[in-house]
Amino acid sequence: MTVRFGLLGAGRIGKVHARAVGSNPQAKLVAVADAFEKAAKELAASYGAEVRSIEAIEKAADIDAVIICTPTDTHADLIERFARAGKAIFCEKPIDLDVKRVEKCLAVVDKTKAALMVGFNRRFDPHFAAVRKAIDDGAVGKVEQVVITSRDPGAPPVDYIKRSGGIFRDMTIHDFDMARFLLGEEPVAVSAHASVLVDKKIGEAGDFDSVSVILETASGKQAVISNSRRATYGYDQRIEVHGSKGMVAAENQRPVSIEVASEKGYVRPPLHDFFMTRYIDAYANEIATFIEATTTGKKASPSGKDGLIALKIADAALKSAKQGKTIRLDK
Amino acid sequence: MTVRFGLLGAGRIGKVHARAVGSNPQAKLVAVADAFEKAAKELAASYGAEVRSIEAIEKAADIDAVIICTPTDTHADLIERFARAGKAIFCEKPIDLDVKRVEKCLAVVDKTKAALMVGFNRRFDPHFAAVRKAIDDGAVGKVEQVVITSRDPGAPPVDYIKRSGGIFRDMTIHDFDMARFLLGEEPVAVSAHASVLVDKKIGEAGDFDSVSVILETASGKQAVISNSRRATYGYDQRIEVHGSKGMVAAENQRPVSIEVASEKGYVRPPLHDFFMTRYIDAYANEIATFIEATTTGKKASPSGKDGLIALKIADAALKSAKQGKTIRLDK
Amino acid sequence: MTVRFGLLGAGRIGKVHARAVGSNPQAKLVAVADAFEKAAKELAASYGAEVRSIEAIEKAADIDAVIICTPTDTHADLIERFARAGKAIFCEKPIDLDVKRVEKCLAVVDKTKAALMVGFNRRFDPHFAAVRKAIDDGAVGKVEQVVITSRDPGAPPVDYIKRSGGIFRDMTIHDFDMARFLLGEEPVAVSAHASVLVDKKIGEAGDFDSVSVILETASGKQAVISNSRRATYGYDQRIEVHGSKGMVAAENQRPVSIEVASEKGYVRPPLHDFFMTRYIDAYANEIATFIEATTTGKKASPSGKDGLIALKIADAALKSAKQGKTIRLDK
Amino acid sequence: MTVRFGLLGAGRIGKVHARAVGSNPQAKLVAVADAFEKAAKELAASYGAEVRSIEAIEKAADIDAVIICTPTDTHADLIERFARAGKAIFCEKPIDLDVKRVEKCLAVVDKTKAALMVGFNRRFDPHFAAVRKAIDDGAVGKVEQVVITSRDPGAPPVDYIKRSGGIFRDMTIHDFDMARFLLGEEPVAVSAHASVLVDKKIGEAGDFDSVSVILETASGKQAVISNSRRATYGYDQRIEVHGSKGMVAAENQRPVSIEVASEKGYVRPPLHDFFMTRYIDAYANEIATFIEATTTGKKASPSGKDGLIALKIADAALKSAKQGKTIRLDK
Structure with missing residues (x-):
């Protein structure tokens, strides 16, 4: 199985994750979204991916998983949206700076049984x-x-x-x-x-x-x-x-x-x-672990709860x- | 000037200090006191020193300085006695386990203007x-x-x-x-x-x-x-x-x-x-520092106050x- | 400019060099040749390259440079052929085990003015x-x-x-x-x-x-x-x-x-x-250096003469x- | 048993060996010889030893062993003299710069069955x-x-x-x-x-x-x-x-x-x-080894033969x- 990825955020950490996806034989970068279109285009071009809107990625049948590298204040919303859309989610830390907001977000993750891994790279x-x-x-x-x-x-x-x-x-x-x-x-x-x-x-x-x-x-x-x-x-x-x-x-x-x-x-x-x-x-090992978890259906760690604690x-x-x-x- | 020493306590740390005195060209070990007489004798013999009682060392005209390596609960008393006797004092840490007792002891040291150095060897x-x-x-x-x-x-x-x-x-x-x-x-x-x-x-x-x-x-x-x-x-x-x-x-x-x-x-x-x-x-450098301070009349450091803090x-x-x-x- | 590569030899060192070419934005692996066809196919597939014969690579208009990773006793012959074919050549060490053979080969390189770099990777x-x-x-x-x-x-x-x-x-x-x-x-x-x-x-x-x-x-x-x-x-x-x-x-x-x-x-x-x-x-830096030399026309080092000495x-x-x-x- | 030492040569290496003897409980420095009398006096005084001539040390009944730290060209002669005098000998390397002279010297050592240790300190x-x-x-x-x-x-x-x-x-x-x-x-x-x-x-x-x-x-x-x-x-x-x-x-x-x-x-x-x-x-361990060998009658190593080879x-x-x-x- 090849995990097909949508990347949200084409900044410097997005580029690092795109490279990790691109060099992994079990993964493919399908789409990149970024408010700054030029960044999205350049990054997508390097990996033979398309530029799409977040909405399009949300609805896409050819996307299995997303990597969220957007600004921190959008993380919780995006996790909820993609959890509901049935995608596996890798989100850069932190989920949110507010414990209550994180708890609300993780409730959605629990309810939707979405796979969520949080980016504690170390x-x-x-x-x-x-x-x-x-x-x-x-x-x-x-x-x-x-x-x-x-x-x-x-x-x-x-x-x-x-x-x-x-x-x-x-x-x-x-x-x-x-x-x-x-x-x-x-x-x-x-x-x-x-x-x-x-x-x-x-x-x-x-x-x-x-x-x-x-x-x-x-x-x-x-x-x-x-x-x-x-x-x-x-x-x-x-x-x-x-x-x-x-x-x-x-x-x-x-x-x-x-x-x-x-x-x-x-x-x-x-x-x-x-x-x-x-x-x-x-970073490469982290994304490889997420791909492995997505492929096998094993629980990805560190989890949302690790982020919360x-x-x-x-x-x-x-x-x-x-x-x-x-x-x-x-x- | 040669600093003439009385050593109070012939246990393992006493032996270390005796060696430091013995190998220092500006110092001489004159007397050793220990409740356990055999230990005192053996240590004294190695350095051509005599066995004397604490009282005798206190009153001795041929002793300039003492090194106190007796059990902790005797330190404060001995410091006070030898401060009054006008000897330079090197005392193993701690002066006492009770802050009030230390303060009382240091008051005597201050009053007598005795030179006191505390053994923070590190x-x-x-x-x-x-x-x-x-x-x-x-x-x-x-x-x-x-x-x-x-x-x-x-x-x-x-x-x-x-x-x-x-x-x-x-x-x-x-x-x-x-x-x-x-x-x-x-x-x-x-x-x-x-x-x-x-x-x-x-x-x-x-x-x-x-x-x-x-x-x-x-x-x-x-x-x-x-x-x-x-x-x-x-x-x-x-x-x-x-x-x-x-x-x-x-x-x-x-x-x-x-x-x-x-x-x-x-x-x-x-x-x-x-x-x-x-x-x-x-340990060797510590005693050398005490000898140097005693010879020159400079203030020895670490002081009683360092011990108290x-x-x-x-x-x-x-x-x-x-x-x-x-x-x-x-x- | 993108340097278009033919790879001769799909063994373990061939794979290392293929990866170096594949991850370099200024290079593209176009063709792979190996007597053992399965190896050539698998390696070509990973990088979107074709399997071709050595002869085909020699004549190909869409190949600028070759990497020679075949058995040692073929190196000198291949260098001479590709020197005459006007390709830039990277050859694994040694050129040959016989000094005379190396000298003869380098005479051809000199005469054809071919660019030759020898693989002293360290x-x-x-x-x-x-x-x-x-x-x-x-x-x-x-x-x-x-x-x-x-x-x-x-x-x-x-x-x-x-x-x-x-x-x-x-x-x-x-x-x-x-x-x-x-x-x-x-x-x-x-x-x-x-x-x-x-x-x-x-x-x-x-x-x-x-x-x-x-x-x-x-x-x-x-x-x-x-x-x-x-x-x-x-x-x-x-x-x-x-x-x-x-x-x-x-x-x-x-x-x-x-x-x-x-x-x-x-x-x-x-x-x-x-x-x-x-x-x-x-290995990655070595191939990057060869690509750089091929792109700029600078003399690649270590040269054939370095191999000879x-x-x-x-x-x-x-x-x-x-x-x-x-x-x-x-x- | 205490090994009683004569030291020949009161230069910088002589001082190092004197200290090693002085701090060893099984040894005593009895006499020091040096052509430069002031050096001999000062060194002797530090260890409670006497200044004596080489001849006097050779004949002394209260000397068991000698340490030879004189100039190199005197080593072989002194080894021969003290071998004949029945003293245990520690000699700084080399015995001599001439192989033949060393062989002649070692023949005397063999004949007299003298104990000889050579100073390869490392x-x-x-x-x-x-x-x-x-x-x-x-x-x-x-x-x-x-x-x-x-x-x-x-x-x-x-x-x-x-x-x-x-x-x-x-x-x-x-x-x-x-x-x-x-x-x-x-x-x-x-x-x-x-x-x-x-x-x-x-x-x-x-x-x-x-x-x-x-x-x-x-x-x-x-x-x-x-x-x-x-x-x-x-x-x-x-x-x-x-x-x-x-x-x-x-x-x-x-x-x-x-x-x-x-x-x-x-x-x-x-x-x-x-x-x-x-x-x-x-240096301290070397002299301690020589003292140990002299006390126990064990063969001292490195030997004269080690020096020769x-x-x-x-x-x-x-x-x-x-x-x-x-x-x-x-x-």
Whole structure:
């Protein structure tokens, strides 16, 4: 079976997903929709696809699945529409910035029994996936503590930040999902500290740029997350999982792994400077997983519920940071 | 000038300090006191020193300075006695497990104008000291976030744990001091999560074995600490300091740095399995610093006040973990 | 301009090059030829190409360039035919195992002014290319010594070895090319030692499996190469270049960069176990370079002459190892 | 039993050995001799030893063993004198620069049955010793190829070079000994290439500064050595041993193991800049081994014969480099 795709949104992440579809022998890109027609046309042309309206894709008999890469505030509506249209749905995170809206959307998904997968791409990074596999293989025994480092090369434009839902819902949410993925148990309490240390304008926009978070599960497992919107040396993404038998860690990825030694010491080039090059394999594996799930009828993961829980943790973290107190998630 | 030393306590840490004194050309070990006479005799013999009582050392004209390595509950009394006796004092941490007792003790130190240095040895580790120096040299710009990993190879006996004051006052206190050393600004809030994941007996003794802590300063700088009483792969001690211009990190130390590659992969031997071998250089540098301060009359650092502040943070962390809320230190 | 390709040989390396052509926006795979028709059909189908005979490709007006991935003993004949047919030629190494045959072939290439590029893929590995770039940027000053490690995961079948021309012409030849690429000056003397340590059958087939070689240039620069047909831990490919100002090195590449720490120590997974996964980027960059050269009319490098010189060094190394003496290349 | 030492030579290496004796509970430094009396006095004073003449040490009843750290051209004479005097002898390498002189000296040692240990300190480096131990433990199976990198921070003064016997006898000799130590089989052939790339004055003094050497044993095992008199990034000392089951390597040692990341990349400080700090543990272990051998009557290793064989290899390497041919050692 070949999965026939409609792509909603032809921006930079849309292009990444189009390439993943195009290079997968079990998938075909049939149609592209974008409010900006030139972008849609160019992307469609590269893969022998057509430009269609969202409505046309909704009704098309030759489309099995859609990938939603439109602006965040359209995600929930589109999920509902395509769930009702009987299409398999891959939606970029987040479903929505408002928990209530997400819950309403997921109710529609449940009722229509639509297949919905949410784009937490990092689970599909080969190195992070290998960490999860090492845990499953018993390499570290029972998981006890998770340490996640996540630092971006630079802050996005303040305009983006204003409509991003803030650092916890936009950036740390990936780490909340990763913590859940690795802990294997739901967090029940969150303590977060958040500051503006990188750029005052971020603070003026009502957001933070430097945060530290502890999550704790019912059995006492802990995850520690540290985030910054700026890392001069590149995209700093590391995880460590400590358990009863040992530790497993995934180190940073480097575009070029050479080292120059001189009287100044030993110098290695900076890390990747862009999340799309850093996670290029992760995006391809993510879409391959969605295609596989669509083909076999297996439940796609991470699910809408995974998206919802990560958002609830983000909301709690924000409340914790603002009120200066630990927030319980189980109350 | 040669600094003439009396050593109070001939246990394992006493031996480490005796060696540091013995190999320092500006110092001489004159007398050793220990309730267990055989230990005192043996240690004294190795360095051409005498066995004397604490009283005799107190009154001795040929003793300039003392090193206090006796049980914790005698520290404050001994500091007061030797402060009054006009000796320079190096005391192993902690001064006492009770903040009020420490404050009373430091009042005596202040009044007598005694020179008091407290044994936070990690500041003197060549690698951690090089991190501090890199910060001072501007390598990372303005410090923003500190990440400290501190994991012991194995838990001490439960008997020790019962009188240790608990993990925050016994183990994390080193990391609190390190965080202050690196942040360059006092923490004003602490959020701590603590669990019993390693050994139930530790829980039955009223203590925790796995903790995660966030410290925040007035200007919003953050320090994240993660501790466990057990690391199967050895003594795991790492620090990272993130700033406006970059990051500086100190990696783990290994007793043997070889690597074996085979069909199983690349294998490096475990880390040091004992804090005394891990920090052997730190102990020597620490005593050398005390000797230097005693010789020159400069103020020894870390001071009694450093010991007091670290203890207050430990108390706040314990309160935070027990009550499940962020604790303010500035109120 | 789009370069229209004929592919000669649909084996595993043919597939790698087909993919490189297929994913390059400036190229199109038009035809595939292979004595084994099923292989040709399957590969052609994947890229919308036709199956044609070699003769048909030779005469085709819609083919600008060919990639030769047929058995080694056909390379020289095919290069001559397609040189005369006016096609741009990319040929897998080696041109031939016999120096005289190569010289005759290159005379035809010269006469016809055909564009010929030879497949020394390692020059196009991003990490090795970065080493070359670092040298060009002056990072190590004047090059003095090159150290090349090249160990295969396992020996090829003895049948392959028998017709391979031997380890120096089959395996070390890549390192000879790399040494020339990095030294920036031609070797004039070679000392080689060769043994059978891995598998007696290799010795019975008249070949060696473990070799060490020193190359020296006229100005006294040295390159040291060590090879083995077996490395239990994977595909071990490292280079170091030492110069007057310092050193630049490229480390091994790993398919998964995680590390597991336990009481056994720190364990990283083995290296790549196959040259095609190890050098996947190199193959893509190599074909991209050939396409670029074909489009712009620039001279493609490495050239036929590069192939010839590497072969001459291989012959000299074999003679050195067999006769137990240093061989001059400049006499 | 306490071994009572006479030290001949109070220069910088004499000081290193004096410290090793002084800190060993089974040894005592009794006397120091040096033509430069001030040096002898100062060193003797630090360890409670006396200044004596060589003659007095030779006849002393209270001296069990001597450490010879005088200029090279006095070594053989002193070994003979102290062998006849019945003292255990530790002599810095080399015994002499002339093979015949060494053979004559060792004949005296044999006849007098004197205990003689030669100072190839690197065998006692904890990391290199761990490599040897890994081989003994079967970690790499049967040894096949050894790769040794040995680069000095900077060249010694030309005056020293003139009387050093040349790079092979002065510097590479350590690597020849290390190769024998690791191969576990005697080399029978040597191919060496030697150049002057670092400093013309070294060439004018009749020596080389950059050499590459291959050693081969009777069974075909190979060792590859690369040397330079200059490494801008510090004292570069690495070994790799490849065998039938895998590889074991010892990496460089660093005085400070921190890393700074910034927009320039990841920077680690240079390596040790002096062999005495690099090999401080090796020197202490070496003398401890000699003391242990003297106490127990076990044969000390490396022996005089080890010194002789390494010198013969050095002579052959020089001949190989000068004559441009492989030299057999077994003929």
